[in-house]
Amino acid sequence: MRTVPHFINGVRVEESGDLNVFNPATGEVTARVPIPSPAFINNVVDVATKAADEWGQSTLSRRTNILFSLRQLLVEHTDELAALITSEHGKTLADAKGEIARGLENVEYACGLIEHLKGGFSDQVADGVDVHSTREPVGVVVAVTPFNFPIMVPLWMSANAIASGNVVILKPSERDPSVSIRLAELFEEAGLPHGVFNVLQGNATTVQALVEHPGVDAVSFVGSTPVARAVHESASRHHKRVQALGGAKNHMVVLPDADLDVAADAAINAGYGSAGERCMAISVVVTVGDVADPLIKKITERLDRLKVGPGDDPASDFGPLITKEHLDRVVSYVTSAPDDDITVVRDGTTLESREGFFVGPSLLDGVRPGTKAYDDEIFGPVLGVARVATFNDAIELVNRNPYGNGVAIFTRDGNAARLFSRHVHVGMIGVNVPIPVPISAYSFGGWKDSIFGDAHIYGPEGFAFYTRAKVVTTRWPQPPESQIDLGFPTTR
Numbered sequence: 001m002r003t004v005p006h007f008i009n010g011v012r013v014e015e016s017g018d019l020n021v022f023n024p025a026t027g028e029v030t031a032r033v034p035i036p037s038p039a040f041i042n043n044v045v046d047v048a049t050k051a052a053d054e055w056g057q058s059t060l061s062r063r064t065n066i067l068f069s070l071r072q073l074l075v076e077h078t079d080e081l082a083a084l085i086t087s088e089h090g091k092t093l094a095d096a097k098g099e100i101a102r103g104l105e106n107v108e109y110a111c112g113l114i115e116h117l118k119g120g121f122s123d124q125v126a127d128g129v130d131v132h133s134t135r136e137p138v139g140v141v142v143a144v145t146p147f148n149f150p151i152m153v154p155l156w157m158s159a160n161a162i163a164s165g166n167v168v169i170l171k172p173s174e175r176d177p178s179v180s181i182r183l184a185e186l187f188e189e190a191g192l193p194h195g196v197f198n199v200l201q202g203n204a205t206t207v208q209a210l211v212e213h214p215g216v217d218a219v220s221f222v223g224s225t226p227v228a229r230a231v232h233e234s235a236s237r238h239h240k241r242v243q244a245l246g247g248a249k250n251h252m253v254v255l256p257d258a259d260l261d262v263a264a265d266a267a268i269n270a271g272y273g274s275a276g277e278r279c280m281a282i283s284v285v286v287t288v289g290d291v292a293d294p295l296i297k298k299i300t301e302r303l304d305r306l307k308v309g310p311g312d313d314p315a316s317d318f319g320p321l322i323t324k325e326h327l328d329r330v331v332s333y334v335t336s337a338p339d340d341d342i343t344v345v346r347d348g349t350t351l352e353s354r355e356g357f358f359v360g361p362s363l364l365d366g367v368r369p370g371t372k373a374y375d376d377e378i379f380g381p382v383l384g385v386a387r388v389a390t391f392n393d394a395i396e397l398v399n400r401n402p403y404g405n406g407v408a409i410f411t412r413d414g415n416a417a418r419l420f421s422r423h424v425h426v427g428m429i430g431v432n433v434p435i436p437v438p439i440s441a442y443s444f445g446g447w448k449d450s451i452f453g454d455a456h457i458y459g460p461e462g463f464a465f466y467t468r469a470k471v472v473t474t475r476w477p478q479p480p481e482s483q484i485d486l487g488f489p490t491t492r
Contacts, residue, residue: 002030002031003016004031006201008047015040017031017033018033020033021176022088022175022357024088024089025311027324033174035201035203036206041213042213045140045215048140051193052140055165055167055193057165060113063113070186070190078100083096090310091277092274092312092319095274099152100152102437103151103153103156106155106156106440107155109160110162110163113463117463129474130473133469134469134472136165136470137468141168141219142169142220143170144171144222144223145180146222147173148279150173151183153222154183157458158170160465160466162197168198171199181199184198204227218242218465219235221245224377225450228247241455243451244452246449247379247403248405248406249284249377250405250407251282251398252407253407253409255288255409255410255413257412263410266408267282267285267295270434272303272306275380277380281435282383283382284384286394288391292387296363296385300363308320308381319358331349333372334349334362334364335349344364345385347360349362359381361381361383362383366385395423401448403448404426404449406426407429408429417431427450443460
């Protein structure tokens, strides 16, 4: 049985495997992942700390050149990387390539690090006094990333962190860890010094050890809300800088004036793409007024044409779920829906009898607060429809939800879209755009229980998170000036 290695200080490090990695399309165990000992974790942090001393002093031009090289290598190896993702996650090859492309965007943004890290200068703030500011790396960054985007999220974190002069210890999901090793090798091939990007396999115990380790300076996390909250509290308690992004329950509001064909296409794409295993997936379509029935009809027409199959089959629209345990959980929301007076318009659970972890697209009508299908983050191909009477009711429904990651509105009314954007309590908003993931020049992050900490991922906030400001005040006395003044210094 193949064991997925660690990647430490520029080399693969093999250990015996403890955790199973599956091919979700067959249910077969394809590899095992080691759980490192406390001593091993200490050694990895020591390696990172030593590398941080040198890398933090590296020139900006050197960092830029390495990131440009990495960008080219990612392009050249896209097919290989996508195949690795599909083999362990299950998403289609086209979806995997799309993930790589979105990660690549952030590498390209990080290539502009000379501009992003530029400080400020104020001349002659007082007689003979100048002030300038710089941004310096925080040191050792731990990146804990989720299974649903095994290369995109690591690139969101590591590109900005490394561009800022930090070293990274990536702890990938134990469910699909192999592509992280290939990413580490590409960083090395691009010219990154040994020890600047390390991959440490493991489980929740490994994460906790890293979060509490005194040699770690910052923690970036993406995962479920309960774990994000726990990571934020633990890292803060141990005096670390932390950003922890959690779960979501993304709504798509459809007004009566919307183009229903466009809205139905969007609901299918954003609700069932990647088997719904996206933190920005649409999980609730909020229909306003009398739009529900005609929209459901159009959604079902499209849903019935979807093909579910292995991710490496070009005919598949989406692939399997990540594990059997997750499949059972997703199925339970469909089978229990009638108990909450929810209509099962389409039941995709019959596919669970297939080999592998497959479940078909399901559509539920009548989800509402207080029902499990509405309240929980299902993270599968289950789309719910909620019915409200008015535009204001739709805003109130969105704002009452504890999550605030993403939301979309479909309408032809510009003023309605403007009011919606101003009044919803959500971090990322799409107007006739179902998955409003910002481009890399803006930062990704939600509100409320979708984030803990005050820094979003990538973009300008990413560079701010991975650096600390330093301000230097300089005075050059004019000879023969010399005086003693015990008063508080001022600029007057």
